Amino acid sequence: MTFSLESLLTGFIGGCLIGLGSLLGLAVSGKVPGISGVFARLLKRATPDKPWRILFLAGLIAGAFLVFCLGNPTHSVPGGRTWPVYVAGGLLVGFGTRIGGGCTSGHGVCGIGAGARDSLVATLVFMTVGAATVAAWNVIFSAS
Amino acid sequence: MTILRSCLILLSGALFGTGLALSGMTNPERVLGFLDILGNWDPTLAAVMAGALLVFSVGLVFLRRRGSGWADVPLPDLSSGPVNRSLVSGSILFGAGWGLSGYCPGPAIANLGGLHPEAFVFVPAMILGAWLTQRVAGADT
Numbered sequence: 001m002t003f004s005l006e007s008l009l010t011g012f013i014g015g016c017l018i019g020l021g022s023l024l025g026l027a028v029s030g031k032v033p034g035i036s037g038v039f040a041r042l043l044k045r046a047t048p049d050k051p052w053r054i055l056f057l058a059g060l061i062a063g064a065f066l067v068f069c070l071g072n073p074t075h076s077v078p079g080g081r082t083w084p085v086y087v088a089g090g091l092l093v094g095f096g097t098r099i100g101g102g103c104t105s106g107h108g109v110c111g112i113g114a115g116a117r118d119s120l121v122a123t124l125v126f127m128t129v130g131a132a133t134v135a136a137w138n139v140i141f142s143a144s
Numbered sequence: 145m146t147i148l149r150s151c152l153i154l155l156s157g158a159l160f161g162t163g164l165a166l167s168g169m170t171n172p173e174r175v176l177g178f179l180d181i182l183g184n185w186d187p188t189l190a191a192v193m194a195g196a197l198l199v200f201s202v203g204l205v206f207l208r209r210r211g212s213g214w215a216d217v218p219l220p221d222l223s224s225g226p227v228n229r230s231l232v233s234g235s236i237l238f239g240a241g242w243g244l245s246g247y248c249p250g251p252a253i254a255n256l257g258g259l260h261p262e263a264f265v266f267v268p269a270m271i272l273g274a275w276l277t278q279r280v281a282g283a284d285t
Binding site for chain 2: 002003007008009010011012013014015016017018019020021022023024025026027028029030031032033035036039040043044051052055056057058059060061062063064065066067068071073074075076077078081083085086087088089090091092093094095096097098099100101103104105107108109110111112113114115116117118119121122123125126127128129130131132133134135137138
């Protein structure tokens with residue numbers, strides 16, 4: 001998929017909405033609304049503040065649902081990525097975001113946005129490893 | 145939680161989800177295109193991060209100046225934790241999973257709303273991974 005001025009512009013506007021949602025979520029909940037932490041703490045019995053987490057995730061799904069209904073944006077899974085790949089990917093993302101304490105939103109947006117050094121390091125690491133993984137995939141499966 | 149607070153939380157999630165879907169970040173092809181720096185690179189994800197960081201960091205400056213969030217909710221601690229082995233090794237595992245699938249947690253959950261079949265495979269696996277990690281590692285994760 002090639003990028004265009006339009007994809008960059010809608011990307012930037014969408015990014016602003018993500019930043020606004022994160023900011024509002026933080027201001028109202030008093031917690032860092034990184035998605036991996038928001039959902040993972042729902043899995044622990046001892047978590048005292050489950051209601052806002054459920055509402056935030058419900059809003060997340062509803063907001064995306066709205067865009068999918070109104071705009072029907074392009075969606076495609078590039079070659080060879082069958083369901084076992086998504087099982088492995090899901091497990092790795094589940095392990096990694098809990099061990100590393102955040103994901104693209106918690107570290108990438110909230111952490112870096114607050115000037116936290118650990119989040120910058122985490123983001124550089126997962127982006128580099130993500131890029132290396134895609135490069136390795138393309139070599140092994142000789143796609144693109 | 146008051147009704148107003150509940151509505152605001154719902155709204156914040158909805159803004160986030162709308163932003164993800166609108167920006168193309170729920171599309172694995174876009175995300176993998178960003179990570180494909182050696183191939184046909186797609187910088188859209190960088191534009192998304194720029195927009196998100198701009199709004200979040202400017203807003204945070206105002207919140208910090210104010211000293212509290214909505215209705216005197218105390219602001220969370222956003223200072224840096226240690227840069228240690230678990231931060232790096234966890235981020236390596238996350239990066240590998242992200243590069244395999246083109247999915248990170250936000251888009252994965254948002255894609256349940258798009259009824260995309262791979263999300264219904266990815267999300268349970270992600271929940272299992274997070275649950276197992278928390279079982280093994282204990283309270284601090």
